[in-house]
Amino acid sequence: MSLARTFKVENRLAKIARSPGGKSIDEAVRGAEQRIESVRDQCVSALSTKADQLSALASGDRGAGAAETMEGLYNISNAIFGVAGVYELDALAEAACSLCDLLHGFRNGEPVNWSAVDVHVDGIRLLATGRSEGAVSVLAGLRQVRARFVPTDQ
Amino acid sequence: MSDVPFRRQERVNLSTAEVLIVGGDADGVEILAQMFAGFGVHTPRRCTAGSEAMTVVGERELNLLVVDSQLADTDGYDFITWLRRCGSPNAWAPAILVTGHTTSSQIFRGRDAGASFVVRKPVPPLVMMQRIIWLMSDPRAFVTSPGYCGPDRRIRSIGPPVGMKGRRHDDLSVEVGVAKTPNLEQDEIDALFQPKAIAR
Numbered sequence: 001m002s003l004a005r006t007f008k009v010e011n012r013l014a015k016i017a018r019s020p021g022g023k024s025i026d027e028a029v030r031g032a033e034q035r036i037e038s039v040r041d042q043c044v045s046a047l048s049t050k051a052d053q054l055s056a057l058a059s060g061d062r063g064a065g066a067a068e069t070m071e072g073l074y075n076i077s078n079a080i081f082g083v084a085g086v087y088e089l090d091a092l093a094e095a096a097c098s099l100c101d102l103l104h105g106f107r108n109g110e111p112v113n114w115s116a117v118d119v120h121v122d123g124i125r126l127l128a129t130g131r132s133e134g135a136v137s138v139l140a141g142l143r144q145v146r147a148r149f150v151p152t153d154q
Numbered sequence: 155m156s157d158v159p160f161r162r163q164e165r166v167n168l169s170t171a172e173v174l175i176v177g178g179d180a181d182g183v184e185i186l187a188q189m190f191a192g193f194g195v196h197t198p199r200r201c202t203a204g205s206e207a208m209t210v211v212g213e214r215e216l217n218l219l220v221v222d223s224q225l226a227d228t229d230g231y232d233f234i235t236w237l238r239r240c241g242s243p244n245a246w247a248p249a250i251l252v253t254g255h256t257t258s259s260q261i262f263r264g265r266d267a268g269a270s271f272v273v274r275k276p277v278p279p280l281v282m283m284q285r286i287i288w289l290m291s292d293p294r295a296f297v298t299s300p301g302y303c304g305p306d307r308r309i310r311s312i313g314p315p316v317g318m319k320g321r322r323h324d325d326l327s328v329e330v331g332v333a334k335t336p337n338l339e340q341d342e343i344d345a346l347f348q349p350k351a352i353a354r
Contacts, residue, residue: 022167032192032279085276100255
């Protein structure tokens, strides 16, 4: 006999959201966009701090504690990817995502190539400063490195 | 997911909604909190650690949880798995899992943890609003079983595979059999909607 139980629950979100008042969807979306824009400076300036943390962590334990180092690097580059994407810092978001791809593979048993990690960390630090010159060549280099380790379908 | 059509002039009142935002990166949480404040949520609650969020779940009735896959002390998948089995009425609250770097295995993991939705960053406000509108009319039942707790993972109900008997008592095949009685004529159908007094 199956131990699964299926039942309906009250949709409290719908009950509240459909109560009189509120905003039109257009107004709500516009309001959200404006509020997100209002914290741009604070969030973007924190990106270079995150890039520095990434760099400090990358120069840490690569021996017995390598798994922990890689997990920390993955978490920080993932956070950079999340914020950079919101503020359309596309080059930085792509570099951070590329590092996540690499680390994801290395954490899943592929032999770790620290040079590939290092070149990504350096690229991310450069892009996080906000300087746009050289961004194209940095990204081109990172794409080549990524292509050596990550299958093209990812 | 089937798209829920909505008009941009449709109104949504989230001013009294209790929304909990959980994420390991303070800036990521700030961005989501600003988004929900812009939607009209009076005070979106924020936590960076899963343990802190567990306390909030035990203390107040929540209408929506937005959980990042990466938390300060655990991950969003484990938090949602815990949420669905915590025994609080909040166990059935809709939970949107937000992921950064996303592989297909992470999407399946989020679904199997009991997330109502998995949304990839960056999340534009319109996409988040679409998910909220969909959740407002979410027809899915909840399932509890030894291996899974959460919304029914079958978004579309298309019945069991052809030629197979369903595992659930209410499963119906998509194949329609041959009628066993003749079709009713229209006047017979109309008569069913217009009952007449019968002399005894």
